[in-house]
Amino acid sequence: MSPVPTEAANVAGGEAGRSPHQRWAQFAPGALLYEISAVERNDWVYSPSYPPQRIWGYQTNSNPDNSMPSATFFARYGRPLICRIHNKLPQNHVGFGTPEISTHLHNLHCGSESDGFPGDYYSPNKYGPTLTAKGRFKDHLYSNVKAGFEARQDLKGDPTEALGTLFYHDHTLDFTAPNLYLGLAGFYYIFDEVDSGNEADPSPTALRLPSHPYDYPLNFNDRRFDASGRLFYDQVHPEGVLGDKVAVNGRIEPVLRVAARKYRFRLLNTGPSRFYNLALVTPTNVLQKFTYISNDGNLLPAPLLNQTSVTLGVAERADIVVDFSKYVIGTQLYLVNRMRQVETRLPKDVKEPGDRVLKIIVDRYPPTQDLSRVPASLRPLPVITPAEIAAAPVRRWIFERDKGMWAINAKFVDVNVPRAQIPKGGYEIWELSNVNDGWSHPIHIHFEEGRILQKLVKGVSVPIPAHEQGRKDVYVVEPFTTLRIFLRFRDYKGKYPMHCHNLIHEDHAMMLRWDIV
CATH class of the missing domain: 2.60.40.420 (Cupredoxins -  blue copper proteins)
Structure with a gap:
């Protein structure tokens, strides 16, 4: 990584004029180094019915993931990382959105200079009112430490304060909605000794929840297209735009093929305004049951069993576990949104059968034994006296x-x-x-x-x-x-x-x- 990351902003080297990193001496030595870029691409296909078109997203410089608008991070508590985020958006951009960025990792426990404050936006040509200089990039110190570490006098923090499902997104003042609408949002998984990301983990502290590739992200957002199939947004109107299509990981009505075993689905609503009530149903709209394990990225003390729906406001997350081993090969299921909403202000009601947003086909047996489980206890809550x-x-x-x-x-x-x-x-x-x-x-x-x-x-x-x-x-x-x-x-x-x-x-x-x- 050149130039080398520094505690104070390296404005001469092209970094935006941020405040110095807090706790640099504690977390920077040995930190993993990541580089991602906010970029434009012109080949995104929301649906075969629509032409390839422009989106924005965060991608790694060396090995971009073309299956998602923005890359997914796999992080671990106790392993800090320095993430250099380049702004490579076209500075001559016209249309909705603005080519400045301020990237917020929602809801990591980190210094304010790395939080993605709305006034900290930057580009090679502009900088926000809470920065001191423009820049091509900005370094973020993601300490990946649990809250409460100062009082405990360690670099671990309170084990009950761990998160699991985070996401990162642009937070530019006055332009967050259109910039996310173009695709500037991605997942950030973070693991520890409890939620370890390994269903075969021999440690007695590990939950052994379904792990990658059976730990799967699902990002829901709604979009509106014009008569030619091009993405449309009105960023001036204070009521905004309510989409008439729901995209899942940037695709409209995609098909997900799964093995006959347990999956952990990480559900995320990135808006801009729509609420969801998501249910899993058969082709004849019979509700199917699943286990609810995490809300807003935080494991619950105990799983909620035999659930049939999840409600998500904008930016809410929910992790659920679905056991597909009970279905015969060839079974088709649908994830449906039953929340009706006719204006951006609020949802109207929940009504069956809902709109199909994701088709799931159980099309194979797993190549290896399913070692995952959902134990009766997950993560205890912090004490409040x-x-x-x-x-x-x-x-x-x-x-x-x-x-x-x-x-x-x-x-x-x-x-x-x-x-x-x-x-x-x-x-x-x-x-x-x-x-x-x-x-x-x-x-x-x-x-x-x-x-x-x-x-x-x-x-x-x-x-x-x-x-x-x-x-x-x-x-x-x-x-x-x-x-x-x-x-x-x-x-x-x-x-x-x-x-x-x-x-x-x-x-x-x-x-x-x-x-x-």
Whole structure:
């Protein structure tokens, strides 16, 4: 890698003018070095019915994965990496989207200078208001360490704070929606001694969940095409665009051929606005059962058995395990979306039979024995004491419509001004409140996962769904709903955002900056 990565930004060598890396001496020595580039390609085929066309994506420089718009990372806790992200997008670009990038690894525990803050966008020609210089690339230090390592005085952190399914995406201020719409989003798997990525792992601590190639990513997003079959987007309208086609890993109605054994599917909704209720059905629409193991990239304490659907707001994730060994060879199944939505503001309802978005064919026996399993216990939750809850400061954030735009506490985003300053090592309760009818907000808080303590609808406490009782980083705040969230702020300092992950709302100002000091 040339030039060699440095603690401070190497502006003379072509790097964008970021802040110095935090904890460089702890994590940079021996870190793995990765290079990816945001690039344009003109040969993407969403469907045989549409012409090959332009998309943007993140790809490795040496061995690009042409099957996905953006590359998939396989990372491991305890193995930090330095990821150099080049901006090779065409700087003379016209049309929707903008050729600047700021890449957010959602929701890695890392320094703010590597978080992909919206104001940190860069290109060879431009730089954002929270950087000091333009650049061809920017180095990100992904420490791959669990939260709480400073208090434990180790470089491992709290073992209950591990993530599993992350994703990375562009976060450029005001242009996140169109840039993701063009394809700038990809998966980032991260493993540890519990979720080890090896179903044959002999370690007694390993869960032995289905592993690669039976650990499979599924990225859902909706797209709209014009009469000629070309991708269409209106990035000016504050209501955005609701697609009429659902793409899975960038393809419309693809076919996935599977072996008769257990699979782990990592489900991700990259928006820009559509919610999903996904179910697995036979050709005659008979619901099939599966096991729900992880929400928002966080393994649940115990698997949820015999599930028949998964609901995903924008940026929510869910890992499920489907056992195809119970089906005869030649069986055809469909993943269907039963969530009806007619406007970008919020979903309407769940109605059967739904729209088929992925066809699955069980077409072979596995070449080797299926050694995977789903044990009765997965990962315990971090401890939150009653004394901490009682002592936690409370902040209230109201998500609302204002002057045709989207606001938080009646203010639009200003990336230069923090709306909250929180001492490092502190903890707080944040109340996320939607006081209006007519829209739902999937709220994302960067940096650390939180726990929903209480859900109130029109002031009345209601049960928290089982899959939302674990750790989360996206919180769907429905009409007239308030969620009380417990959050910690550990190990790093700097600027981070909170925003609605309905990308239309985010780009039209429903975002704020908060700082750890």
